[in-house]
Amino acid sequence: MSAITIEKSSKKKSDVVGKLQVFTRKSIAIIVFFILWEVLPQIGVINSQFIPPVSEIVVYLGKMLADGDLLIHVQASFIRALEGFALAVLVGTPLGFLLGGWFKKFEELLDPLLQVLSQINPFTLFPIFMLFFGIGEVAKVAIIFWTSIWSVLFQTINGVKNIDPVILKGAKAMATPKFSLFYKIVLPGAAPLIFAGLKNAVGTSFLMLIAAEMIGASKGLGWLILNAQVNYNIDRLYAAAVVIAALGLGMKKLLTVIENLVITWKEDSSNM
Amino acid sequence: MSGENTVLKENVFVNEKEKRTGVHNNVNSKKNKKEIKILAKNITRTFTVKNRGEKGVKEFTAIKDINLEIREGEFITIVGPSGCGKSTFLDILSGLSKPTSGELYIDGKLVTGPALDRGIVLQGYALFPWRNVRKNIEYGLELKKVPKKERKEISQEFIDLVGLNGFEDRYIHELSGGMRQRVAIARSLAYNPSVLLMDEPFAAVDAQTRETMQEELLRIWEKTNKTIIFITHSIDEAIFLADRVVVLSANPGMVKEIIDIDLPRPRKLGDVKNSPDFNWLSHKVWELLHNVEGNEKTKVINENRDIAEEISPTVDL
Numbered sequence: 001m002s003a004i005t006i007e008k009s010s011k012k013k014s015d016v017v018g019k020l021q022v023f024t025r026k027s028i029a030i031i032v033f034f035i036l037w038e039v040l041p042q043i044g045v046i047n048s049q050f051i052p053p054v055s056e057i058v059v060y061l062g063k064m065l066a067d068g069d070l071l072i073h074v075q076a077s078f079i080r081a082l083e084g085f086a087l088a089v090l091v092g093t094p095l096g097f098l099l100g101g102w103f104k105k106f107e108e109l110l111d112p113l114l115q116v117l118s119q120i121n122p123f124t125l126f127p128i129f130m131l132f133f134g135i136g137e138v139a140k141v142a143i144i145f146w147t148s149i150w151s152v153l154f155q156t157i158n159g160v161k162n163i164d165p166v167i168l169k170g171a172k173a174m175a176t177p178k179f180s181l182f183y184k185i186v187l188p189g190a191a192p193l194i195f196a197g198l199k200n201a202v203g204t205s206f207l208m209l210i211a212a213e214m215i216g217a218s219k220g221l222g223w224l225i226l227n228a229q230v231n232y233n234i235d236r237l238y239a240a241a242v243v244i245a246a247l248g249l250g251m252k253k254l255l256t257v258i259e260n261l262v263i264t265w266k267e268d269s270s271n272m
Numbered sequence: 273m274s275g276e277n278t279v280l281k282e283n284v285f286v287n288e289k290e291k292r293t294g295v296h297n298n299v300n301s302k303k304n305k306k307e308i309k310i311l312a313k314n315i316t317r318t319f320t321v322k323n324r325g326e327k328g329v330k331e332f333t334a335i336k337d338i339n340l341e342i343r344e345g346e347f348i349t350i351v352g353p354s355g356c357g358k359s360t361f362l363d364i365l366s367g368l369s370k371p372t373s374g375e376l377y378i379d380g381k382l383v384t385g386p387a388l389d390r391g392i393v394l395q396g397y398a399l400f401p402w403r404n405v406r407k408n409i410e411y412g413l414e415l416k417k418v419p420k421k422e423r424k425e426i427s428q429e430f431i432d433l434v435g436l437n438g439f440e441d442r443y444i445h446e447l448s449g450g451m452r453q454r455v456a457i458a459r460s461l462a463y464n465p466s467v468l469l470m471d472e473p474f475a476a477v478d479a480q481t482r483e484t485m486q487e488e489l490l491r492i493w494e495k496t497n498k499t500i501i502f503i504t505h506s507i508d509e510a511i512f513l514a515d516r517v518v519v520l521s522a523n524p525g526m527v528k529e530i531i532d533i534d535l536p537r538p539r540k541l542g543d544v545k546n547s548p549d550f551n552w553l554s555h556k557v558w559e560l561l562h563n564v565e566g567n568e569k570t571k572v573i574n575e576n577r578d579i580a581e582e583i584s585p586t587v588d589l
Contacts, residue, residue: 170398175386188402265443
């Protein structure tokens with residue numbers, strides 16, 4: 001008994017050490033990148049007029065944060081991205097369940113069309129979106145919705161389709177009622193792929209956000225970049241870019257955390 | 273071949289004739305007095321198969337005129353060459369598929385669909401990877417709306433029965449094949465069905481585990497007194513487990529013969545497998561299985577793909 005507990009505690013310790021090792025290994029590239037970003041402009045290898053050292057940008061960010069400027073833009077952008085993303089999830093997942101599970105024949109008919117639509121470059125659709133929705137909030141949210149719905153939809157369809165038919169057969173042989181079949185079997189069965197779709201969608205939604213905000217916005221991070229470009233404020237441009245990247249990454253991380261809380265049954269692959 | 277063997281062969285032949293003339297007569301079994309649990313009457317299942325390359329469809333008969341009486345508490349195994357419709361028959365028993373003609377009665381009631389009066393153990397385990405061992409076992413109880421506390425007591429009972437103590441909170445991917453099969457058996461027993469349907473449950477586990485599982489299953493059966501219908505392609509397994517072995521012929525699947533297995537119980541694999549009775553029975557089943565094949569086999573293979581898609585299509589929700 002005691003031998004087992006000792007083994008367990010030592011295993012825990014080595015787990016922590018292992019995770020730290022993985023963390024440092026994964027961080028090295030980023031750290032080196034930041035160091036180069038700081039040093040190269042300082043020593044003049046890179047023209048600091050175009051690429052200012054990272055410390056300058058951090059200082060600028062601090063200044064923006066202090067006078068409350070940054071928060072307004074982040075808030076505006078965040079709400080837009082979230083609205084578009086939430087809308088994509090609200091429409092994409094139920095539609096995916098219906099097409100993947102209950103209307104398979106219809107999905108077969110619809111699939112080619114969906115594939116074509118999803119491949120349309122969203123930038124080319126800007127004029128059309130503007131025609132329909134103007135240049136206000138609706139147009140921006142619509143663009144984000146349009147670009148992020150596809151991975152949600154396709155991954156949900158895949159998730160439902162990929163549920164092991166033997167599992168479905170077993171559940172049906174146990175006379176599982178229709179509603180139970182959905183939330184006890186189909187929902188958890190499709191969950192891993194749905195999460196993959198959500199993570200992908202959140203990434204695209206932040207990507208498209210910037211482009212969307214360049215059409216007639218008066219605030220937001222995308223506008224900030226456009227504004228910086230027009231006014232030749234390089235610090236501001238980089239500051240906005242860094243914030244956008246951090247936001248997108250943060251959202252993805254948040255989804256991963258939620259995923260790990262929901263999907264507890266998957267093999268731990270974090271060390272692989 | 274010795275002279276003794278030929279005598280045996282003739283014996284088989286006589287037996288076969290006898291059986292074919294009418295309903296199976298079970299003289300020496302005590303279970304005769306017990307009530308009939310499952311009654312299959314002239315069950316036929318045909319599938320329409322698209323002709324590949326040509327226009328039109330054609331009929332394929334998977335099983336034809338299956339008549340079977342299964343008594344309460346009986347252990348029946350079904351063997352047959354591949355493509356004899358064993359799984360089709362089990363699908364009908366489970367209620368997942370309906371016979372084209374004929375009726376199936378359980379406890380005198382016509383079967384119209386799946387229900388929790390039958391437990392099922394499928395070939396690929398069919399366990400839910402998102403549930404741990406305990407939750408998997410409790411699944412049927414949840415459907416039956418058994419209160420949580422009671423559920424836990426019952427699941428514990430079956431965890432003990434199949435010997436999975438200490439693994440209650442494990443997820444399926446953390447278990448070995450044999451353990452998964454134990455979970456599948458416990459799950460099918462937990463909601464207390466009176467009939468247990470098993471479709472080649474031990475086909476995927478290694479030989480050693482398989483033998484242990486066979487003895488375990490017999491022990492569980494003796495303890496729970498379920499009526500078990502067990503499909504297998506292993507002759508030895510069929511004889512070791514069963515009260516009666518149903519031998520099917522292929523294309524279409526028909527009952528070729530039903531053989532009583534009067535080996536004494538409780539059975540231990542080591543003792544039974546070396547007994548002359550066992551060898552004799554095993555040889556008999558082997559012969560029954562082998563004199564139909566050959567002439568039909570090539571035909572089956574040619575049509576296999578289309579038929580397989582028809583028989584077990586991708587499951588719809």
